[in-house]
Amino acid sequence: MKHPINVTSEIGTLKTVLLKRPGKEVENLTPEYLQRLLFDDIPYLPIIQREHDYFAETLKNRGTEVLYLEKLVAETLSDENIRKQFVDEMLAESQLTANGATAVLKEYLLSFPTQEMVDKIMGGVLKKEIDTKKKTHLYELMEDHYPFYLDPMPNLYFTRDPAASIGSGLSINKMREPARQRESLFMQYIIKYHPRFASHDVPVWLDRDYQFSIEGGDELVLNDEVVAIGVSARTSAKAIEQIAINLFKKQDSFKKVVAVEIPKCRAFMHLDTVFTMVDYDKFTIHPEIQDSNGQMNVYILEKGKEENTVSISHRNNLQEALKEVLGLSELVLIPCGGGDEIAASREQWNDGSNTLAIAPGVVVTYDRNYISNELLRQHGIEVIEVLSSELSRGRGGPRCMSMPIVRENLK
Ligand SMILES: NC(=O)NCCC[C@H](N)C(=O)O
Incomplete structure (x- = not known):
């Protein structure tokens, strides 16, 4: 059987992708905890599911195999010992909101058939679901308005972030925000x-x-030799250097890691919210990541002379740096919102730069970003629009909602 992971570019024909259909976790959002759970509003579940199904159908209609995270996890946990081990680890990482809840929660979770258990872990467990027994301890008698034993994981439909396929392997990510840290445990299993x-x-x-x-x-595989990684609110320079060292050592096709520094703010949380690859020589960009002279900090990391080191050189122009590492004489950066101050800002907020390439020059985007979409078309890109009223409330677009597992290699 062929190796199950193969991603040697951002734009090679998408053969297999991992998605997560939004579920109960989204309905467990309340205004009080929105910020902590990294949402700006509460999506309406039936509609966000309909929009997500439309996204999945769009990919399937183009020949992409769609895998669902929640199904893979349930299949992974079919062995009873692995299931128990997983629940133990998940509970240990869940910073349970009541002392002594672990044993009772474990028993509760394991009482469900595996798929239901997985959906429950992802959706969150309310205290009232299991608070039936007589309270005997002081801490149990104390008033506590926090509703959850296990927090919901509403960001799971952004499958892009907890892990990333690079070449034949992947990074299983230490995530920055506590609200998302448990997500990558699923991929590890x-x-x-x-x-x-x-x-x-x-x-x-x-x-x-x-x-x-x-x-x-933040992790973009530009081709089989070059990976671009954003130094962002979520991704640290230290992790970039370490993954570069590991890639140069273990996977010999990768020669360069390009670290692209972007402003550390909520709207630009990852590199792919402001910059994506749409064709061999075309990228989307949100103009605000460059200074008034069109400059920004870009660092090229290559294998160092000593073992486990990298050599680093600085560039201050993204377009020139990309031409250099990709060996191109011309390269186009297509500005989100056409560069208009208001449209760029609005459409970037709604992930106008966050395109998912499903083949060279073919991208899936949100329908609401009509100015950016039109501009992409004017540059010869085939743009397939998907529904986005509710999906966009989580602050991620088609690239964020998809984790490529297999792409065809570029010729
Ligand atoms: N790659 C991405 O930009 N993913 C979007 C993640 C949105 C999510 N609400 C978060 O704040 O992590």
Whole structure:
């Protein structure tokens, strides 16, 4: 059987992708905890599901195999011992909001059939679901208005971020925000125990035990030699240097990691919210990541002379740096919102720069970003629009909502 992971570009024809259909976790959002759970509003579940199904159908209609995270996890946990081990680990990482809840929660979760258990872990467990027994301890008698034992994971439909396929392996990410840190545990189990992956010894370039954060929205595989990684609010310079060292050592096709520094703010949380690749020589960009002279900090990391080191050189122009590393004489940056101050800002907020390429020059985008979409078309890109009223409330677009597992290699 062929190796189960193969991603050697951002734009090669998308053969297999991992999605997560939004579920109960989205309905467990309340205004009080929105900020902490990294949402700006509460999506309406039936509509966000309809929009997500439309997104999945769009990909399937173009020949992409769609895998669902929630199904892979349930399949992974079909063995009783692995299931118990997973629940233990998940509970240990869940910073339970009441002392002594672990044992009772474990029993509760394991009482469900596996798929229901997985959906419950993802959706969150309310205290009132299991608070039936007589309260005997002081802490149990104390008034506590926090509703959850296990927090919901509403950001799971952004499958891009907890892990990223690079070449034949992946990074399983230490995520920056507490609200998302448990998400990458699912991928760790899938890679280790799911029959599709387990027997293939999938290389892990950086795993979730690494001390410094990195998220998939910052990791862009430009070709089989070059990876671009955003230095962002979510991804640290230290993790970038370490993954570069590991990639140069273990996967010999990768020669360069381009670290692109972007402003550290909520609207630009990952590199892919302001910059994506749409064709061999075309990228979307949100103009605000460059200064008034069109400059920004870009660092090129290459294998160092000593073992486990990198050599680093600085550039201050993204377009020129990309031409250099990709060996191109011309390269186009297509500005989000056409560069108009208001349109750019509005459409970037709604992920106008966050395109998912499904083949060279073919992208999936949100329908609401009509100015950016039109501009992409004017540059010869085929733009396939998907519905976005509710999906966009989580602050991520088509690239964020998809984790490529297999892409065709570029010729
Ligand atoms: N790659 C991405 O930019 N993903 C979007 C993540 C949105 C999510 N609400 C978050 O704040 O992490």
